[in-house]
Amino acid sequence: QLQLVESGGASVQPGGSLKLSCAASGSPSDYYSIGWFRQAPGKEREGIACISGRNQNTYYTDSMKGRFTISRDNAKNTMYLQMNSLKPEDTALYYCSSRALGISGKGTQVTVSS
Numbered sequence: 001q002l003q004l005v006e007s008g009g010a011s012v013q014p015g016g017s018l019k020l021s022c023a024a025s026g027s028p029s030d031y032y033s034i035g036w037f038r039q040a041p042g043k044e045r046e047g048i049a050c051i052s053g054r055n056q057n058t059y060y061t062d063s064m065k066g067r068f069t070i071s072r073d074n075a076k077n078t079m080y081l082q083m084n085s086l087k088p089e090d091t092a093l094y095y096c097s098s099r100a101l102g103i104s105g106k107g108t109q110v111t112v113s114s
Contacts, residue, residue, distance in 0.1 A: 001026050002024065002025070002026035002027075002028055002101055002102075002103050003024070003025045003026055003103065003105075004022055004023070004024055004034075004095075004096050004097070004098065004101075004103055004104060004105035005022070005023050005025070005105055005106075006020060006021065006022050006023075006094065006095055006096055006105045006106070006107055006108040007020070007021050007023070007108055008020040008021050008108055009094060009107075009108030009109045009110045010110065010111075011111040011112075011113065012086055012110075012111070012112055013112070013113070013114050014086060014087055014088060014112055014113070014114055015085060015086065016086050016112070017082070017083060017084045017085075017086065018082075018083050018086065018110060019080055019081070019082050019083070020036070020080065020081040020083070020094055020108060020110075021078055021079070021080055022034070022036070022078065022079040022080070022081075022095075022096035022105060023076075023077060023078045024077040024078070024079075024098075024101070025077070028077060028101055029053070030053055030054070030074040031053035031054050032053045032098050032100040032101050033050055033051065033052045033053055033098065033099070033100050034050065034051060034053075034072070034079050034096055034097070034098040034100075034101070035047060035048070035049060035050030035051070035070075035096065035097060035098070036048040036049055036050070036068075036070060036079075036081045036094060036095070036096055037094070037095055037096075037097055038090075038092035038093065038094045038095070038110075039092055039093050039095075039107075040089075040091060040092040040093075043092075046061065046063075046064075046092075047061050048060070048061060048064045048068055048070070048081065048094075049061065049064060049068060049069075049070040049081070050070070051070045051071070051072050051079065053074070053100075056071075056072060058070050058071075067083060067084050067085050067086075068081060068082065068083050068084075069081070069082040069084075070082075079096060081094070083110070086110075086112045087112060088112050088113055089112075090110060090112050091110060091111050091112050091113070092109075092110060093107040093108070093109055093110075094107060094108055094109075094110050095107035095108070
């Protein structure tokens with residue numbers, strides 16, 4: 001059974017950095033696109049970035065460019081989100097999702113506060 005499991009969420013101070021991971025299990029192929037999303041309480045879901053499978057092309061929501069970097073290691077079936085210069089408004093549940101695989105993870109909580 002295919003699954004996505006996120007990890008790496010934590011509480012950090014403004015200006016800090018975090019690297020989130022999204023591990024796919026169940027022997028998915030290498031060629032699926034996958035992305036990061038986030039949702040804060042009372043707010044709509046936001047797309048952050050996505051990355052293709054074969055060529056690892058990356059795409060970012062305009063507001064997320066500059067501080068967030070998406071990457072993947074197909075040998076490990078794992079995708080990453082490097083987040084720098086975190087702000088309180090980045091506080092949210094971050095999760096990965098793949099339309100190609102038809103699955104989403106349950107998310108990992110990121111809290112940015114002083």
